Amino acid sequence: MKILNTLRILLLAMTVVLPLCAKAQDKVEFVNLKVKVQMPEHEEISESLLSSLQDKLYEAVSLNALGSTDNDSRFVVLPVVNVVSKNVTSSIPSQFVAEVEIVLYFVDNNTKTILSQVVIVKKAMDDSESKAVAKALKSLQARDKKIKRLFDKGKENLANYFASHADEVEVVEETNTDWVFESK
Numbered sequence: 238m239k240i241l242n243t244l245r246i247l248l249l250a251m252t253v254v255l256p257l258c259a260k261a262q263d264k265v266e267f268v269n270l271k272v273k274v275q276m277p278e279h280e281e282i283s284e285s286l287l288s289s290l291q292d293k294l295y296e297a298v299s300l301n302a303l304g305s306t307d308n309d310s311r312f313v314v315l316p317v318v319n320v321v322s323k324n325v326t327s328s329i330p331s332q333f334v335a336e337v338e339i340v341l342y343f344v345d346n347n348t349k350t351i352l353s354q355v356v357i358v359k360k361a362m363d364d365s366e367s368k369a370v371a372k373a374l375k376s377l378q379a380r381d382k383k384i385k386r387l388f389d390k391g392k393e394n395l396a397n398y399f400a401s402h403a404d405e406v407e408v409v410e411e412t413n414t415d416w417v418f419e420s421k
Contacts, residue, residue: 270303270304270312270392270395271303271304271305271306271308271310271311271312272298272303272304272305272306272310272312272313272314272343273305273306273308273309273310273312273313273314274291274294274295274298274305274313274314274315274316275313275314275315276288276290276291276316277315277316277317279318281320281370282318282320282370282374283371286370286371286374286375287318289374289375290316290318290339290374290377291316293377293378293379294314294316294341294379294384296379297314297379297380297381297384297388298314298388300379300380300385301384301385301388301389303388310346311345311346311347312343312344312345312346312352312395313342313343313344313346314341314342314343314344315341315342315344316339316340316341316342317339317340317341317342318337318338318339318340318374319337319338319339319340320335320336320337320338320370321336321337321338321358322334322335322336323335323336323366323369323370326362330364331364332362332363332364332369333362333363333364333365333366333368333369334360334361334362334369335360335361335362335363335366335369335370335372335373336358336359336360336373337358337359337360337361337370337373337374338356338357338358339356339357339358339359339374339377340354340355340356340357341354341355341356341357341384341387342354343387343388343390343391345395345398348398350394350398352390352391352392352394352395353386353387353388353390353391353394354387355383355384355386355387357377357381357383357384359373359374359376359377360373361373361376
């Protein structure tokens with residue numbers, strides 16, 4: 238019975254590790270890394286706008302050779318949106334200029350590690366504050382070079398971690414990323 242349980246645990250560990258990486262010539266390459274985009278609640282920004290941002294981030298995940306999932310995942314992209322400023326122009330008719338800061342965290346929720354992070358600032362102008370903020374958020378592109386750097390650096394850090402901790406593999410039970418904000 239003990240041998241059967243040991244084999245089950247070994248099989249489970251192999252099904253978790255093998256799809257994540259392949260080791261060739263002492264370099265870890267990711268084959269099928271599942272990433273979830275987890276949207277935090279935000280009082281200033283509408284649900285539809287956050288949903289649009291989430292869609293763009295899932296597109297960015299796919300463009301960067303990662304698999305996206307809506308299920309719980311060990312790896313999470315967590316965007317934090319801050320409206321930095323909202324100003325009124327002196328022109329007639331008045332226009333509103335909004336500056337929005339989007340901080341993206343790529344995290345390993347299992348080891349509670351921020352693999353990489355990037356700050357993207359977007360500005361937009363429109364005839365109301367809310368439209369200016371919406372326009373600024375919508376201007377984020379899935380092919381943004383900073384987003385690519387986020388995933389490249391995250392995969393590099395993850396490869397280094399797996400290379401040095403190959404024997405420590407665990408499965409994530411839930412996707413709770415509150416720890417990201419507690420570490421600041």
